[in-house]
Amino acid sequence: MKIVPKYEWIIWLYLIDSENPWPTVAIFSWIHWDEISGIRAAKKLLSDIRTWKIPIRKGRIMLLIWANRKAIKAGKRYMRDNLNRLFIDEIKGEWYEYERSKELKEVLKKCEYILDLHSTSWLSVPYIMTEKKHVPFAKKLWIPTMVVWWGQLGSAFITGDTDGYINSHWWVWFTFEAWDHLSPEWAKNAYRISLNYLSILKLIDESHFQEIAGDRKYVKMENIYICESGAFEFRLPLPENFQPIRKGVLIWMDGNKEVRAEKDMILVMPNIANPKKWEDVFFIGKLLK
Ligand SMILES: [Zn+2]
Known part of the structure; x- marks a missing residue:
């Protein structure tokens, strides 16, 4: 196993390589400054892999720790634009989030699967968002609540998120909302879903899988x-x-x-x-x- 920080020109990305090439899985965290559960989960995952507590058996993980690092440093949800609306091929611009989205799209292009970790500013149980075609896979992740048909809404107001970008390229995506910002279990949930995800894809041992409790909806x-x-x-x-x-x-x-x-x-x-x-x-x- 190899862990390479600062992969190519992209800062805060760790490439964790089993040297057994398929599949490549991206885990993104901290696209939005106020959603810190994802970064806590990503850091714990990195540390557990580094110390061989959770060895990876096959494939590669592209673990992105600080998706929107400038906004995070500035203590803002975003600098000029919501980064999660800039994952579009044709977009033109010269501001920070635009440049960052270009770097991150290059990461996504190298991956077959992505898990994007978020949390909500409103009261909510943990849930996962995906498209209809990925529902059988999403059910295996064992999240009680699932939202589908995001892409099928076809609204211009929500285009440009990581999900839409991946949909347009036929990769498999899931956005996980770990709980609302005030819930004590959110980081644990984000960590838990990351392990379930890697375990279903057989990158890590299946003994790391554990369902998240709750009524299915x-x-x-x-x-x-x-x-x-x-x-x-x-x-x-x-x-x-x-x-x-x-x-x-x-x-x-x-x-x-x-x-x-x-x-x-x-x-x-x-x-x-x-x-x-x-x-x-x-x-x-x-x-x-
Ligand atoms: Zn978010």
């Missing part, structure tokens, strides 16, 4: 709400991810406009942090059997 994304006014306010007492909402309930005010549930729905990813004009505020989901 599959949610299909049906629509997205975008902030039109730049001034919004949730009107639900406690906007919690995956809460059911009855038709007609007032969800939020977009400036002076009331936004009510058009039908019975599941509230998905309420963005209570600070959506700007034309950013997503929440998604409308539907429970699947």
Whole structure:
């Protein structure tokens, strides 16, 4: 096994190579500054692999510790733009996140699988996001809650995330939301899912696999709400991810406009942090059997 820090020109990436080439798996952490569970998990994973507590048997891991390092140093969610909206081939620009996305796309191009570690600023159980075609694989990861059809939403407002980029290149992706920022178990969950992921792909021994407890729930994304006014306010007492909402309930005010549930729905990813004009505020989901 070889561990090479600073792989090529990309800083904070560790290439962990079993010298047994297939597959190459990327684990990304800390695309967003306020989501520190991923970095804690990635650091622990690196240390456990380094000390042979968890040896890798085959393939290569590209472990990215600080995805958006400049924003993190500055203590901001991002410098100019959300890095997780810049994973697009045709994008042009000269600012930091644009340059960083170019470097990271080169990493993704070398991988067959990616796990992107995040956490939520809203109340939520841990969940995983993927596409319909990867659901059988995702079920093996044993996460209670799964959100699918992200790519099929086809919304211009959410293009440019790591998921969409990978979808367009036919690799296998999962975004893991480890829990909300206030939950004590989030880093443990991010670490746990990383081990499950590597174990399913047989990069590490299957004895490292352990399911995450919770009721199984599959949610299909049906629509997205975008902030039109730049001034919004949730009107639900406690906007919690995956809460059911009855038709007609007032969800939020977009400036002076009331936004009510058009039908019975599941509230998905309420963005209570600070959506700007034309950013997503929440998604409308539907429970699947
Ligand atoms: Zn995030």
